[in-house]
Amino acid sequence: MAPGLPTAMDRPHFIGIGGAGMSGIAKILAQRGAAVAGSDAKESATAEALRALGVTVHIGHAAEHLADDASCVVVSSAIRSDNPELARAAELGIPVVHRSDALAALMEGLRPIAVAGTHGKTTTTSMLAVSLGELGLKPSYAIGGDLDVPGSNALHGAGDIFVAEADESDRSFHKYAPEVAIVLNVELDHHANYASMDEIYESFETFAGKIVPGGTLVISGDHEGARELTRRLAGSVRTVTYGEAEDADVRVSAVVPQGLKSRVTVLLDGQELTFTVSVPGRHYALNAVAALTAGAALGIPAAELAPALAAYTGVKRRLQLKGEAAGVQVIDSYAHHPTEMTADLEAMRAAAGDSRILVVFQPHLFSRTQELGKEMGQALALADASVVLDIYPAREDPIPGVTSELIVEAARAAGADVTAVHDKAEIPGVIAGMAKPGELVLTMGAGDVTDLGPLILDRLSQQ
Known part of the structure; x- marks a missing residue:
């Protein structure tokens, strides 16, 4: 053994x-x-x-x-x-x-970094895993998505750092005792387990309280939910804030889009650092700054970690390019919460310029659709045209009266061009009839909508 x-x-x-x-x-x-x-x-x-x-x-x-x-x-x-x-x-x-107890046991005796937040956990955990590996630190890691090939979501490394995605959905992140914890944002989600924002805050407070003595909480200084959590913690744990806010401890002074990359400038401990983030979008740039701040809290020189972050080129399902056919690029997005949908669509809008963006959206969970269907529809208004599938149930049973029509109606009310399609098998033909050369297609959602990317590309290639 x-x-x-x-x-x-x-x-x-x-x-x-x-x-x-x-x-x-x-x-x-x-x-x-x-x-x-x-x-x-x-x-x-x-x-x-x-x-x-x-x-x-x-x-x-x-x-x-x-x-x-x-x-x-x-x-x-x-x-x-x-x-x-x-x-x-x-x-x-x-x-x-429970899997959280198993993961907690694997972290014992090591220096854990636990990455939490309503959005961005997988990306930030992946950025840390890749950049620490680039520096030869041989971290262990457990991520909620594959970096590239199947099975690349975890590794037992020879080093003493363990980077773990910390899931708040079922409160399982209470089991961890990190040396450094990251909280990217705090919003109401997972409605089957949380009835209010107060319950969400209480859960994140418990998570922060698990940080080992002498450890550090790295938390967004921009996101209002994160700022409220910081106020509630009231100095009970050593806290380092990051972001574009004037009062952030690690202040982001510039995020400059460069095609599908960004150049980011931060001021950390009086030192100005400029580095490349090799994925598009301001939200991904801020995730990289969270990773940089956490590494610095662990004692890794920021001047070394910053350039290493450029080695991260994306994780499966996080604005992942699936391919191109007939001049149309097909990109896969895991976004399933309105905030994530908005962030990914804004990132693609900045990268695409004047090109049309078409979205195939599959809602995830009946409870989430019931609570946030209107906001999902409003987010889809950022696309030039959208197709909405039926709800992917995952672990849930149907809720009477809750269907994807809630999203369709909200999207149309927001002025969006949206079509409901109930049969997934029709999607490749529908998209092939809509997309023109130079346009982008996003398959979006946390369910099996990801399977449609190759089918859409195949159908486009036949035109």
Whole structure:
């Protein structure tokens, strides 16, 4: 058994092992020497990547997939109580471990950086993982998305830094004890788990309270929700703010778009630094500054980390170019909250100039659509034309009266050119009929809308 491998996790079984968070933990455990097994609902490139590491991956959920000698069963909040493998674990008396507890155990003895916030976690975590790697620091990391190839969302590194995406959706980020914590922004989301902004603030306060003595909270000085959190914390933890605000401790003095990149200038500890961010959009530039500030808080020279940040060229589904056909570029966006949708569309508008932007949007979750459907529709008004699909349910059951029509109506009220399409199979033909050479198509949402990119490109190539 490899050093640093928790004994209770030497033979773990993951239910839903193909998920972004679960697969990352499984990968790190396998790299540390654990005999990892698990199951997932369907075959995937992620499952194949895990098998290449020696992980046993079953397709489908069945009681017999769980080995009698499993040391624990790892689950996420998405796993339902009637899962047959979970029931089998109860019969056998095998401990059930939430994925956040498993991740927390992997960080023990290391120097964790935990990245939290309603938006931007995956990008900022990825920026840190890539730039620290560029500096030869060999970090471990667990990210909620692949950097490039399937399975690149996590790594067991030889260094002493562990960079982790910290998920607030189910309060699981309360389990971590970071040396440095980042809070990018604070907004109301995950409506099935949070009833009000007060509950959100309380949850983030608890997260900040987990920072180890002598540690640092890096938090946005621009975002009103983050500023309110800073006021509520009232100096209870060492805090460093960053952003364009005049009173930010690490002040961003310029963000200059350069095509699909940006040049960013900051003042940090009296030193002016200018560096390149290799992805478009002001929000990504600010994520890079958050990463820079966190690295500095950990003792990494900012003058070395700043140029290393340019090595980050994007993560899957975060304004990822899927290809070009018939003069039309197809880009994939994970944006599913109105703030994220607005930020990505503004970034693409700045990069595209006068080119038309077409969006294929798939709402994610009935609860989110119920609460934020109007704002989603207003965000789509930033595109030149949009197609809206039915709601991707993920872990939720339908809510009576809540459909994607809420978004369509709001978009039209905001003056948007929007069309509802209920059959995903029609989308490639619809987009091929709309898009002209020189235009951009964004597939947008957190569900399986991402699968449409290659199909759209294939249909365009036939024209």
